[in-house]
Amino acid sequence: MTYITTASGIPVADNQNSITAGPRGPLLLQDFHLIEKLQHFNRERIPERVVHAKGSGAYGTFTVTHDITRFSKAKIFASVGKQTPVFLRFSTVGGEKGSADTERDPRGFALRFYTEDGNWDLVGNNTPTFFIKDGIKFPDFIHTQKRDPQSNLKSAQMMWDFWSRAPESLHQVTILFSDRGTPDGYRHMDGFGSHTYSLIDTKGGRVWVKWHFKTKQGIRNLSATEALRLAGADPDYAQRDLFNAIDSGDFPCWSVEIQVMTDAQRVEWENRTGWDAFDLTKVWPQGDFPRQPVGVLELNRNPANYHAEVEQAAFSPSNIVPGMGYSPDKMLQARLFAYHDAQLYRIGANHQHLSVNQPRCPFHHQQRDGAMAIENGGAAQNYDPVQSGLPASDGFGHGDAGWELGGAAGRYETRVDDDYYTQAGNLYRLLGGDAKRNLVENIGGSLSQADPAVQDRQIAHFMKADPSYGNGVAAAIRELQEKRDR
Incomplete structure (x- = not known):
């Protein structure tokens, strides 16, 4: 028989009645079980995400179906048939944690691969573009999607005032207000890495890539009328649909594909079109850069505890593994800092100790102490000595050869004479x-x-x-x- 204990494991004699001075009280401070329950209850909520606050998640596998080792030395792609465990969190972007799943909003598509070289986080959306292309405007944009500081109401005036002064948003606005702005749950939509990333081969060569996840369930969207009805009748519609599908064995799948661009192709394409290959408000036309198959993503296991595994999941696009790299995309560069910093605030300095965030491979670092330092490195040395004369990169570690830089440091206006239309x-x-x-x-x-x-x-x-x-x-x-x- 299971019996109730305190968090310290001490058996509880009575979980129904407080200790009082006589039948009518008052309560006694010595009733630690009561105090502990109330104290923990007051602290049950961690700060919700500023964006992507409401989400759903599931575990699954990524299986390689096509050889891309010519592009990347990453072990995850080492052989056709190789499987890697994954965790995927879907979300709405602008709404609070209690908002409806069917609101008109982009959908987050945050995917973690637990590779043998550490966690690779591909943190994207269900759209290939975004509203802005410089992270310095991200707080301003998100404020327009939240609530008016005086009325505390959502404001179409704020949204359209921002968009009308940022014509680079037009592409994403068109997607958002199309039928794709209200997808029919999470299983019937595509996902995108959105940003330009890079893959690194065994010789240090780089290609630029965009990641695509094409739903095998078929694209399905809700009409504006049906989305509004469901917002009132079943605000957790997408969560319910995903959980029930996996629970019944109807595992959703996506084909994983990439667009590839060499740097020589980038120069030619930018000169021909006038578009910046790293601009998040633009897509790479598939006529120029066709999608190439990589593998299959399947979701096949629901989390056992939502808070532990979905709410506390902490993603960051800075998490890449050897064989991968970043790009000069200004929005990506801002997110490399902002996402990890958000998790430090939201969950704490040791959020990577939590099971859903912990790598599945051996790891060693000198980070110590802070709240919830679960193992804290044990007796291992907590510093790395200064060493000189070490050989140059031998292919271990990120091994990113970098890209050529040019020009003086400064703030450059990128909206002049750009093609937004x-x-x-x-x-x-x-x-x-x-x-x-x-x-x-x-x-x-x-x-x-x-x-x-x-x-x-x-x-x-x-x-x-x-x-x-x-x-x-x-x-x-x-x-x-x-x-x-x-």
């Missing part, structure tokens, strides 16, 4: 008639809540992407205003 217009023209109509109606419903100056500024961007895009949004706003005036 071609890719957004191309995406609009790819949509079918119903999808176009849904897009302009979704935008019209939101943009109509902003003031006329913001509306005019934003519609001007749509017009430059495609005149029928701008005219469609303007007509949707007029129709809504006429209904309100009746």
